[in-house]
Amino acid sequence: MTAVELRSVSKSFGHHLVCRDVNLSVREGEFVTLLGSSGCGKTTTLNMIAGLEDASAGDILMNGQRVNDLSPVQRDVAMVFQNYALYPHMTVAQNIGFTLKMRKLAPTEIRTRVERVAQSLELSALLERLPAQLSGGQQQRVAIGRALVREPRVFLFDEPFSNLDAGLRVRMRVEVKELHQRLGVTSIFVTHDQEEAMSISDRIAVMNAGVVEQFGTPEEIYNQPATRYVASFIGSPRIELYAGTLEPGACRIGGVALPIGAMAAGDPEVEVGVRPEHVRLGDRGFPATVRLVQPVGPATHVTLDWEGGSLTASLPGFIRLTPGTAVKAEIDPDHLLVFDRKTGKRRAPQRPS
Amino acid sequence: MIILAAVLGYPILDSIALALQRVQLTGGEIQQSWVGVANFQRLFADATFQRAAANTAYFSVVEVVLVVGLSLGIAVLLNHPMGRFGIFRILLIVPWAIAPVANAVLWKWILHANYGVLNGILKSLGIIGYYHVWLGTPLSALNFLLLVDIWKSVPFVSLLILAGLQRVPNILYRAAYMDGAGRWQSFVHVTLPTIRSVIAIAVVLQTIWSLRVFDIVFVLTRGGPADATALLNFLAYRVTFNFLDLGYGSAIANVIFAVTMLLAILYVWLLWPRPRSAGAGTR
Amino acid sequence: MSFTRRQQGGPVVRTFIGIGLAVFVLWSAAPVVWLILSSLLEQQALISQPPDVSPAGFTLDNFIQVLYAAAALGRGIMNSAIVALFSTAVALALGAPAAYALARLPVPRANGVAFLILATQMLPGIAIAIPLFIAISRLGLIDSVFSLGVVYLSFNLPIVVWILRGFFQGIPVGIERAAAVDGAGVIATFWHIVLPISIPPMAAAAVFAFVEAWNEFFFALILTRQQAQTVPLVIAQFAGQYQTVFGQMMAAAVISVAPVIALAIVFRNQIVRGFADGMTKG
Numbered sequence: 001m002t003a004v005e006l007r008s009v010s011k012s013f014g015h016h017l018v019c020r021d022v023n024l025s026v027r028e029g030e031f032v033t034l035l036g037s038s039g040c041g042k043t044t045t046l047n048m049i050a051g052l053e054d055a056s057a058g059d060i061l062m063n064g065q066r067v068n069d070l071s072p073v074q075r076d077v078a079m080v081f082q083n084y085a086l087y088p089h090m091t092v093a094q095n096i097g098f099t100l101k102m103r104k105l106a107p108t109e110i111r112t113r114v115e116r117v118a119q120s121l122e123l124s125a126l127l128e129r130l131p132a133q134l135s136g137g138q139q140q141r142v143a144i145g146r147a148l149v150r151e152p153r154v155f156l157f158d159e160p161f162s163n164l165d166a167g168l169r170v171r172m173r174v175e176v177k178e179l180h181q182r183l184g185v186t187s188i189f190v191t192h193d194q195e196e197a198m199s200i201s202d203r204i205a206v207m208n209a210g211v212v213e214q215f216g217t218p219e220e221i222y223n224q225p226a227t228r229y230v231a232s233f234i235g236s237p238r239i240e241l242y243a244g245t246l247e248p249g250a251c252r253i254g255g256v257a258l259p260i261g262a263m264a265a266g267d268p269e270v271e272v273g274v275r276p277e278h279v280r281l282g283d284r285g286f287p288a289t290v291r292l293v294q295p296v297g298p299a300t301h302v303t304l305d306w307e308g309g310s311l312t313a314s315l316p317g318f319i320r321l322t323p324g325t326a327v328k329a330e331i332d333p334d335h336l337l338v339f340d341r342k343t344g345k346r347r348a349p350q351r352p353s
Numbered sequence: 354m355i356i357l358a359a360v361l362g363y364p365i366l367d368s369i370a371l372a373l374q375r376v377q378l379t380g381g382e383i384q385q386s387w388v389g390v391a392n393f394q395r396l397f398a399d400a401t402f403q404r405a406a407a408n409t410a411y412f413s414v415v416e417v418v419l420v421v422g423l424s425l426g427i428a429v430l431l432n433h434p435m436g437r438f439g440i441f442r443i444l445l446i447v448p449w450a451i452a453p454v455a456n457a458v459l460w461k462w463i464l465h466a467n468y469g470v471l472n473g474i475l476k477s478l479g480i481i482g483y484y485h486v487w488l489g490t491p492l493s494a495l496n497f498l499l500l501v502d503i504w505k506s507v508p509f510v511s512l513l514i515l516a517g518l519q520r521v522p523n524i525l526y527r528a529a530y531m532d533g534a535g536r537w538q539s540f541v542h543v544t545l546p547t548i549r550s551v552i553a554i555a556v557v558l559q560t561i562w563s564l565r566v567f568d569i570v571f572v573l574t575r576g577g578p579a580d581a582t583a584l585l586n587f588l589a590y591r592v593t594f595n596f597l598d599l600g601y602g603s604a605i606a607n608v609i610f611a612v613t614m615l616l617a618i619l620y621v622w623l624l625w626p627r628p629r630s631a632g633a634g635t636r
Numbered sequence: 637m638s639f640t641r642r643q644q645g646g647p648v649v650r651t652f653i654g655i656g657l658a659v660f661v662l663w664s665a666a667p668v669v670w671l672i673l674s675s676l677l678e679q680q681a682l683i684s685q686p687p688d689v690s691p692a693g694f695t696l697d698n699f700i701q702v703l704y705a706a707a708a709l710g711r712g713i714m715n716s717a718i719v720a721l722f723s724t725a726v727a728l729a730l731g732a733p734a735a736y737a738l739a740r741l742p743v744p745r746a747n748g749v750a751f752l753i754l755a756t757q758m759l760p761g762i763a764i765a766i767p768l769f770i771a772i773s774r775l776g777l778i779d780s781v782f783s784l785g786v787v788y789l790s791f792n793l794p795i796v797v798w799i800l801r802g803f804f805q806g807i808p809v810g811i812e813r814a815a816a817v818d819g820a821g822v823i824a825t826f827w828h829i830v831l832p833i834s835i836p837p838m839a840a841a842a843v844f845a846f847v848e849a850w851n852e853f854f855f856a857l858i859l860t861r862q863q864a865q866t867v868p869l870v871i872a873q874f875a876g877q878y879q880t881v882f883g884q885m886m887a888a889a890v891i892s893v894a895p896v897i898a899l900a901i902v903f904r905n906q907i908v909r910g911f912a913d914g915m916t917k918g
Contacts, residue, residue, distance in 0.1 A: 047639075052527060054638040071642075073533035085528035089546040098542070099532035146532070430656045434644050441657070443901055444664040446908070450900035451668075452851035454868040455889045458875045459671050462882055468683045470670055476685070484685070504667065516912040530639055536649070565761065568853045572872050589762045594858065606762040 002064065003028045003186040004049060004154055009058030011044050018044045020210040022058070026188065026203075031180050033189040033197040035233070036207035042190045043158060045207070049188060050156050051075050062153065073102075078147035079156040083163065084139045086131040086146075092118070093127040096145045117149045137168050144179070155187040161196070173200055194234050198222070206230045228344040231273050231337055237301055239273045242308045243341065246270050251338065253308040256286040259333045261349050266340060270347065273337035276301065279313035285330030290321050304329060396604050404580055405588040408495060412584060413563040416499055416506070420559050421514075421552065423507050428514035429540075445508040453505065457572035460501045464488060464573075491581030494574055498582050501569050506562065510555050517551030518544065550623065557620040561613055585609050675699065675886040682882050698887035709888055711863075712870035718781050719866060720849035723788035727845050728838060731796030736826055738797065739804035740812070761854045769858050779861040787855055792845035799844065799910040803837040804830065840910030843903045847896045867892045 004026040011019040019041040026032045034042035047053040048060060051072040060068050067075050086095050093114050100110045118124045121141045131139055140160060147155060161169045177200045180187055191197055197204050198218045205215040214226040225231035231239050244253040246268040251260045253272060281302070288306035300319040304311045306329065313329065338347040396402050430436050463471050466486040475481045488494045521544060529539045567586045570576060576583035576591060585605060593602030644650065673689060674682060681693030702709060768787065777783040807830065815825040853868040860869065874888045900907065
């Protein structure tokens, strides 16, 4: 059952086209993330799903029904805002209960539901406090509680963790994922943090300049990026891209020919993508010089200079290398990503028939 | 050196204000005799004083209520997308800039018994049968005085409240919309609580300003008819400079001062940042 | 329904607001419009019942008469200008450093002083008028532009300090620290860094002070006789004297309020912001 569907949705503010022909289909109970950098249209898309913005064109459907003209309450969606948007003059209990009060529920009923939600979020001790008296993480949980108490059909998150410090962000991520596993409510999450998106989503929609470049599982996005943009957005350290020419059995970058599997036919002008974890140093491969060595704990990032430019390799464990050392680098041919230089789209490897 | 400038600036004021207060309490007339509290006693027995006090109380209370109420309404109007044009704000600042005296003179003309435009318009519209002497009867005079001052005061207070309204974070309205609040509910639950302090300040400021009203009384009515518009401020002036009873005038002035001081303390208490008590608001 | 659309409200709400705005404009503008109109109409037009506003009655006569015949008005304007400019300029010169000191330096009991500033704003003039009158007449300085200027200065100083202090407190400390690291002392920081960025609130404070001084009536009434009369006094006199020539009365009023209204319109945003900021930053 499709919980939320966007069909050819576009949005312009005046002459400025923010979202272009967005098509998304979210399944019931799925956790979908809209990922992209600022200005890519992800928040606008979320707002359209919420009912805070009108779509300029296209249809928004929930459970098969067209909801373009319905208000957020009528759509039965709840939202967690970036800046929490807690009512500063109301206590935690009043903040969480406000929406129920608007629905004219009986005070006793409101009290019960608020307490239940507070308990599930470990906020019971804070019910009579004001937002100003809470920490960032607590405020965020109240914001989640406010959305939770509505028991909505769809949960919307608008970059809820960007105002939190790194450690807290990771913890909140875990909480949200556990919450989703427990409750199974369809959720749509917006963020610019690719690691966040990868770790908590069932599927990710990578957006760029108002267009969805790819909509797939984290694995698909990572290993089979549809476009050059998706490949460079996902993955840390970033993928390295080089201009090259396809030759039979290899890809030529400058003077170096990298062995590569068979590719589908097409324009020989390509861009080649190399992920750091697929680079190996040894006694085979092309020559390179070590420029920088950065240990990060489980791995060491070694930045090399080679004929094609700069390359970062991610090698397991602590590697001792001094800058200036000459080495030989090899790239796993099965994991070379090849993109058409003109269109940016990935070239699929040819399957042996 | 800056400290010196600061320290210099202050005592100038302080000494003028405070030291002179001491001179006030001694009472006395042109002959400077010490009469002690006699002036104050006279004050509380004097019918004219009591009348003036009543008038002033009436004036201030009504003015504050009407000014703050109207200002709130205007501020809300101007906060709406339809009210966002600069011309409205220009209209708000102009009355503030007009001297109270000029305002009084203008209204004296508008309310003129024989040729005033108010009479002219009302009669042309058939609302009244003949030309009224608006400032001629006690109650009418006092209320029209109110009208004149309210007309001048409302704009600036509106600007203050508007500034407060615009400080309400827009995202709160969005959250309320998501929570299912209608327009009126958003206003009651989000807007009003947030501007509570601004309104409180407006109330106190306007009360203090109401107590200072002088120019319009001087120009329009001179306290008449039959002392109906003799507000305390004006009374003090009249007693001092027309009847030359400086002691008594000072006594009246001190009473006004005391009341205003209390209000000033109230104002400061409201403004001073302090941790909010838990459980604020209704439930 | 989009949020922005909801904010605008349906047709009913919009009609209401439209009506409200129209009423507001009428109520605010009508008296001012009448003021200007009256000053431009000749006596005959004004004293007909109701007043006759046809273009036939328009004339500049009122202004001419007022400007020629009443030397008092000219003197009044000059006195007001002197007094207002003097008190504003000196208030700024003294007040800016004072405000800075209060905002930044650890002056003892800074809050107490701030309270005092507030208190002086709240004072009804009458409270200090009488002793002031006694003191000034003893000094023989009644009817002097100078004494009026000083009195106004003591009113304007708190306003200036109030507005500027609020602003200074809002300046991020980082800028001043950077200046300190660059080797600037307190005075140099104030002069080179803080002042230049304070032009808008200073303009606001200046306009505020100027307008208050220009419009002030009570103390001018008490402390002047003939020579040092300011514009408000002259206007009040006209209202008493020229009881019958209404157009001239209005013309005089127009002349007296024109400069400050112009100032207020030009600086309206700064004025409100300066006052509001000073208000909320206690």
